Amino acid sequence: MAVINLKNRQIECKLVYYGPGRSGKTTNLEYIHKAFKKQVTGKMISIDTEGDRTLFFDFLPLGLGKIKGCDVKVQLYTVPGQVKYKATRQLVLKGVDGIIFVADSLAVRREKNMISLKDLHENLLKMGLSIRKIPLVLQYNKRDLESKGLPVMPVQKMEQELNRQLKVPSFTASALSGDGVGHTLNQALKLTLQSLQNEFKWAQ
Amino acid sequence: MDLGEKIKKYYKEAELYTSHGLLAEALEKYKSVEGLVKSTSNIRNRQGILKQLSIKIEETNHKILKLDGPKTTPEVAEDAQSLMKEMFSFDDPEARGSSALGGAIALAKFGQYDKAIEEFNRLLEYENLRLEAAKNILWCWIEQNYTDYAVSLYQKWRKTKLFPQKEAESLQKYFNELMDKTGMDHEIDGLESQRTVEPDSELDDDEILDISSVRFILPRGPKEGERTELEISFQSGKYIRMIISRREKDLVDSINPGDLLKDIVFYSPVAIFSGEGYVSSKNEIDAGPKKGDYSLEIKIIKIVS
Ligand SMILES: Nc1nc2c(ncn2[C@@H]2O[C@H](COP(=O)(O)OP(=O)(O)O)[C@@H](O)[C@H]2O)c(=O)[nH]1
Ligand SMILES: [Mg+2]
Numbered sequence: 001m002a003v004i005n006l007k008n009r010q011i012e013c014k015l016v017y018y019g020p021g022r023s024g025k026t027t028n029l030e031y032i033h034k035a036f037k038k039q040v041t042g043k044m045i046s047i048d049t050e051g052d053r054t055l056f057f058d059f060l061p062l063g064l065g066k067i068k069g070c071d072v073k074v075q076l077y078t079v080p081g082q083v084k085y086k087a088t089r090q091l092v093l094k095g096v097d098g099i100i101f102v103a104d105s106l107a108v109r110r111e112k113n114m115i116s117l118k119d120l121h122e123n124l125l126k127m128g129l130s131i132r133k134i135p136l137v138l139q140y141n142k143r144d145l146e147s148k149g150l151p152v153m154p155v156q157k158m159e160q161e162l163n164r165q166l167k168v169p170s171f172t173a174s175a176l177s178g179d180g181v182g183h184t185l186n187q188a189l190k191l192t193l194q195s196l197q198n199e200f201k202w203a204q
Numbered sequence: 205m206d207l208g209e210k211i212k213k214y215y216k217e218a219e220l221y222t223s224h225g226l227l228a229e230a231l232e233k234y235k236s237v238e239g240l241v242k243s244t245s246n247i248r249n250r251q252g253i254l255k256q257l258s259i260k261i262e263e264t265n266h267k268i269l270k271l272d273g274p275k276t277t278p279e280v281a282e283d284a285q286s287l288m289k290e291m292f293s294f295d296d297p298e299a300r301g302s303s304a305l306g307g308a309i310a311l312a313k314f315g316q317y318d319k320a321i322e323e324f325n326r327l328l329e330y331e332n333l334r335l336e337a338a339k340n341i342l343w344c345w346i347e348q349n350y351t352d353y354a355v356s357l358y359q360k361w362r363k364t365k366l367f368p369q370k371e372a373e374s375l376q377k378y379f380n381e382l383m384d385k386t387g388m389d390h391e392i393d394g395l396e397s398q399r400t401v402e403p404d405s406e407l408d409d410d411e412i413l414d415i416s417s418v419r420f421i422l423p424r425g426p427k428e429g430e431r432t433e434l435e436i437s438f439q440s441g442k443y444i445r446m447i448i449s450r451r452e453k454d455l456v457d458s459i460n461p462g463d464l465l466k467d468i469v470f471y472s473p474v475a476i477f478s479g480e481g482y483v484s485s486k487n488e489i490d491a492g493p494k495k496g497d498y499s500l501e502i503k504i505i506k507i508v509s
Contacts, residue, residue: 022226045283091314150216
């Protein structure tokens, strides 16, 4: 739920990185934290008390400066991917304005991607939101592994399986090196701000 | 692909899955490599490789078990707790427009029970938030399986008439429903709480030092709220036993089986530490020189520092 203050011309919106466990959501945020220092307005908080697994969420606040006369702030969150943390995912999704679905390109994770997308769909429904209406982009992550001879699904196949009906913008990425991370985020922000514009007419 | 190449390729995959924390996938791959190696005899250092694989398989199994095991939600650092409070409190209908209550509810939902209870306790002071705070406190204790403690707290509130009639009814209804969900048979309206589940201890016996005495706050009865210090007469791992003289009747009446002691200080000859304990029994000694005195047993549930 974006906070929009038309008088002071400020917008604060919330983007959530969603996807199966270990697909690279935290890695996306870590890269953003490193590479977009100018936009980072606070420290990244990772709550991963269980070794390196995200148990609750990661959080990174960004400030994009003035866009169409408005001061835009963004909160990035990730959800824990493992099935058993459904309740936490629902909590983190509360008030979401836009979603980046990080799919794992590793062939062995094919089914997990689909299950997670379905889980997203159900959790949004519970909050009265539709996966077809909410600003959403897909990211096919870990593409770098293909050249290392590991079994990775062809992009076309991932499109077919995850995006055939949704038809949302999709990006290939290697979050570890940062490839595609910025593009994915940019597009998600664009869609989110557009959708907020349609709803609240904030732009000048 | 010849067999050797296939083995190498699969092994490399398994290693990558391990490094990405994809343990089930890694396990499966290690097993297929093992199958391949077993199926052939003309491979160099076959025994060595099989040995290596069985270690990998065992390690992976071990990691999977560790992650899947039942576990309580860990407490997180303070900045993370503040974030949970601030960011997730906004539109909760239970919060009745109070961001303090909303924040505490968010903490509870993230399993940060100690911190949440601390805040709810503070909110009990405010009449308009008292009922919601009380409900949430009971919820937090029950979520942590401290059913007995929830019952005794509820009884205490009833006895002290903390709530006006209407709210008391609402709380009773809420608490009954909570208790029904636990599926445990409890006499919540009777004044004595019954012992039911004993909380599990987080400790292994050999983790606990020899304890010479303990100090804690009496949870009920004539001396409720007072500090007492008792010497340990017997210890077996996490179970410690103390004798209370029959002459100290007030003390005897201020602690009962099923009581949860949230703040015990343990004194050992080499260190002082604090933690939680559960009163597992209290019996009158019926023979020997201490006849008529009471033997109190506490099970140490966790050590905090
Ligand atoms: N090779 C490669 N590894 C990645 C990539 N993205 C993430 N990883 C690795 O995948 C594992 C899981 O990543 P993480 O960000 O913790 O996943 P999360 O559970 O979605 O937050 C880590 O070991 C990362 O280093 C990528 O693009 N390429
Ligand atoms: Mg993560």
